[in-house]
């Protein structure tokens with residue numbers, strides 16, 4: 001168990017400011033990458049399982065306040081053939097002891113939203129790569145805390161926004177780079193996913209059936225887009241946000257709140273507190289963002305209505321359009337018929353992203369169509385090579401801050417709210433994200 005040497009730390013310190021050039025000069029690790037896990041509930045367990053599948057990666061420590069979750073994590077690590085990891089379960093602050101260990105290169109946190117930023121900040125300040133589930137923060141202050149920690153320590157902070165690695169998202173990114181869409185003018189995305197069971201427990205580890213969960217507490221108190229990053233991550237990459245453009249301001253409006261009362265009444269009876277209480281979250285939130293270069297983004301948040309999953313993921317340029325809902329394209333001058341959509345297969349043949357060409361075989365048995373594998377692959381690659389992470393702290397902050405800022409806009413009768421420039425002006429000269 002060695003501490004990072006001073007040379008390694010200084011090298012890492014260059015990452016925050018000169019990712020790329022300086023990072024290339026760092027020596028890759030010549031031993032296994034060592035990863036700690038905090039929060040091994042539903043999502044943390046699937047990330048842990050996927051991580052254990054990578055060669056030359058070890059998990060020496062896991063943390064959770066829930067005994068069942070913690071015991072499952074310990075046995076999952078052992079079942080993979082690795083040594084029994086040290087288990088941290090002595091209360092809500094025990095993760096701090098895990099973060100302070102001197103035998104970890106990276107810590108992945110996948111607990112409740114409000115804990116992501118403090119855990120990521122502490123991880124970076126302890127000289128380790130931070131990876132965090134989505135959203136990475138629930139206040140603008142938490143976003144700045146992450147940016148400051150990353151800049152001051154040079155340690156990267158990657159929000160594990162797996163939708164950025166979806167096959168269609170990277171296909172479209174590749175096509176944008178090759179000029180297929182012309183100049184982009186508008187994108188649309190949505191987290192439209194019926195996750196009512198995550199707000200009121202169905203029983204099991206999240207508490208007795210009907211009990212309000214940590215996620216439910218967010219819906220009880222806040223009205224806005226509480227989960228913006230799945231659609232805004234891909235859109236951020238497509239529009240080169242923080243790398244040539246930036247989010248300038250937003251306006252946000254929410255519908256009335258009905259879904260959770262209806263759900264509680266139906267599942268737990270009319271006298272259940274969830275059926276009677278007032279929930280802050282409006283069922284359908286719509287947020288409009290304008291970028292500095294004049295592109296617009298429409299973002300939906302709809303998590304409490306009965307409906308099939310749909311991230312929308314539409315991109316419009318001067319030469320053509322992609323619709324993620326339809327999974328179809330149209331390009332002026334290329335599409336066979338005017339006013340008719342093209343199927344995606346020929347585009348995959350011609351423009352498949354190199355990452356998917358290379359990793360599809362290994363990825364396919366993993367979650368979210370293989371994207372979970374690819375995002376971890378890219379995170380672990382950065383940790384091993386001592387390079388900046390592809391989703392960096394500026395992306396992590398700019399995508400996550402839409403939660404508190406949309407809440408502020410809704411509360412102010414949809415007033416326009418400025419979006420901070422977390423890069424402090426560097427967005428003008430930063431190069432588009434490189435994923436190869």
Ligand SMILES: NC(=O)c1ccc[n+]([C@@H]2O[C@H](COP(=O)([O-])OP(=O)(O)OC[C@H]3O[C@@H](n4cnc5c(N)ncnc54)[C@H](O)[C@@H]3O)[C@@H](O)[C@H]2O)c1
Nearest residue numbers: 039040041042043044063064065066069092110111133134
């Ligand atoms: N990227 C994706 O596709 C995806 C999918 C599902 C969930 N998520 C995200 O993953 C995160 C976790 O969601 P989930 O559904 O697994 O929730 P969950 O409630 O199942 O798990 C959270 C875990 O954190 C633990 N925890 C709470 N406080 C803790 C503390 N102080 N110290 C250590 N552990 C603590 C809980 O005991 C629980 O086991 C959320 O941010 C969620 O938005 C992402």
